[in-house]
Amino acid sequence: MPVPKAELHLHIEGTLEPELAFALAARNGVTLPYADTAALREAYSFSDLQSFLDLYYNLMAVLRTAEDFTELADAYLERAAAQGVRHAEIFFDPQAHTARGVPIGTVIEGLGASLDRSEERYGISTRLILCFLRDESAESALATLEAAKPYLRRITGVGLDSAEVGHPPAKFREVYEEAARLGLRRVAHAGEEGPAAYVREALDVLGVERIDHGLRCMEDPELVDRLARERIPLTVCPFSNVRLRVIDTLADHPLPAMMAAGLLVTVNSDDPAYFGGYVGDNFDGVRDALDLDPEQLRELARNSFLASFLEDDEPRRARYLSEVEAHTFGEG
Numbered sequence: 001m002p003v004p005k006a007e008l009h010l011h012i013e014g015t016l017e018p019e020l021a022f023a024l025a026a027r028n029g030v031t032l033p034y035a036d037t038a039a040l041r042e043a044y045s046f047s048d049l050q051s052f053l054d055l056y057y058n059l060m061a062v063l064r065t066a067e068d069f070t071e072l073a074d075a076y077l078e079r080a081a082a083q084g085v086r087h088a089e090i091f092f093d094p095q096a097h098t099a100r101g102v103p104i105g106t107v108i109e110g111l112g113a114s115l116d117r118s119e120e121r122y123g124i125s126t127r128l129i130l131c132f133l134r135d136e137s138a139e140s141a142l143a144t145l146e147a148a149k150p151y152l153r154r155i156t157g158v159g160l161d162s163a164e165v166g167h168p169p170a171k172f173r174e175v176y177e178e179a180a181r182l183g184l185r186r187v188a189h190a191g192e193e194g195p196a197a198y199v200r201e202a203l204d205v206l207g208v209e210r211i212d213h214g215l216r217c218m219e220d221p222e223l224v225d226r227l228a229r230e231r232i233p234l235t236v237c238p239f240s241n242v243r244l245r246v247i248d249t250l251a252d253h254p255l256p257a258m259m260a261a262g263l264l265v266t267v268n269s270d271d272p273a274y275f276g277g278y279v280g281d282n283f284d285g286v287r288d289a290l291d292l293d294p295e296q297l298r299e300l301a302r303n304s305f306l307a308s309f310l311e312d313d314e315p316r317r318a319r320y321l322s323e324v325e326a327h328t329f330g331e332g
């Protein structure tokens with residue numbers, strides 16, 4: 001049995017498996033530039049973040065109706081449940097859909113229909129985090145937040161993703177200020193390909209409560225001390241880091257060094273359909289490649305709930321944490 005865990009860094013569009021992509025393409029009359037699922041899978045060889053993003057955005061063309069988004073989320077939740085996920089805080093990229101003429105309401109209500117029955121069907125509590133594309137303009141991010149206002153009851157927080165280098169967090173100061181005024185939680189990708197300075201800026205200028213990835217903080221010991229002291233969670237994605245060539249191999253991953261430095265790190269899957277595994281696979285991968293012992297794995301699982309946005313339901317968080325403490329580690 002896999003250890004109970006929360007997944008806090010998961011792009012729902014990154015769970016689009018080739019089989020579902022082809023099924024949706026057929027249903028929606030979209031032609032994909034790949035002969036079949038095997039040919040598509042062969043394209044999953046990336047040289048960096050941008051080479052992945054190009055394919056990731058192109059494949060979204062198959063997502064058109066609310067039902068498509070519902071099916072996408074259902075498929076993720078079913079897989080996540082099988083890997084021990086009890087709570088999921090799910091990113092989505094509205095601008096990638098509105099740019100193709102899919103209304104934001106279609107996206108949010110489609111995802112929402114799946115999330116509404118997630119607990120009952122899959123035993124997973126959920127939150128939704130709206131991400132701004134940092135390679136689009138600040139004005140576009142503001143317009144996206146404005147368009148999301150009728151749906152805010154479904155949205156817990158905002159995030160920042162897409163091509164990092166050259167798009168520093170400060171570009172989005174205004175939209176994060178507005179998100180804070182609306183009572184939204186704030187996170188941002190930083191220090192994935194971009195420098196440690198972007199991590200600092202996300203904290204100081206955007207007021208984020210969690211850093212997504214954050215790996216490159218390790219180049220700045222003062223920043224590491226601060227992140228540890230302030231208990232700022234880092235949502236690390238080991239398979240993603242290897243596939244996007246942020247690190248060479250899993251055995252080189254700084255995860256153990258991050259834990260030893262006292263950082264509140266969590267393990268996540270990022271875009272599991274593209275990077276070779278879901279969150280339980282990432283746990284197994286780091287366990288094997290980095291020789292993590294059961295107490296380290298328990299710490300990672302515990303951290304996932306401590307770092308989650310469950311402040312509105314502390315009894316639930318306490319229940320999940322006691323499941324972690326009661327877990328017996330065997331092979332998983």
Ligand SMILES: Nc1ncnc2[nH]cnc12
Pocket residue numbers: 011014049161162163189192240270271
């Ligand atoms: N790993 C990642 N980094 C930045 N943007 C993303 N969008 C989806 N996955 C991403």
Ligand SMILES: [Zn+2]
Pocket residue numbers: 009011161189212270
């Ligand atoms: Zn990500």
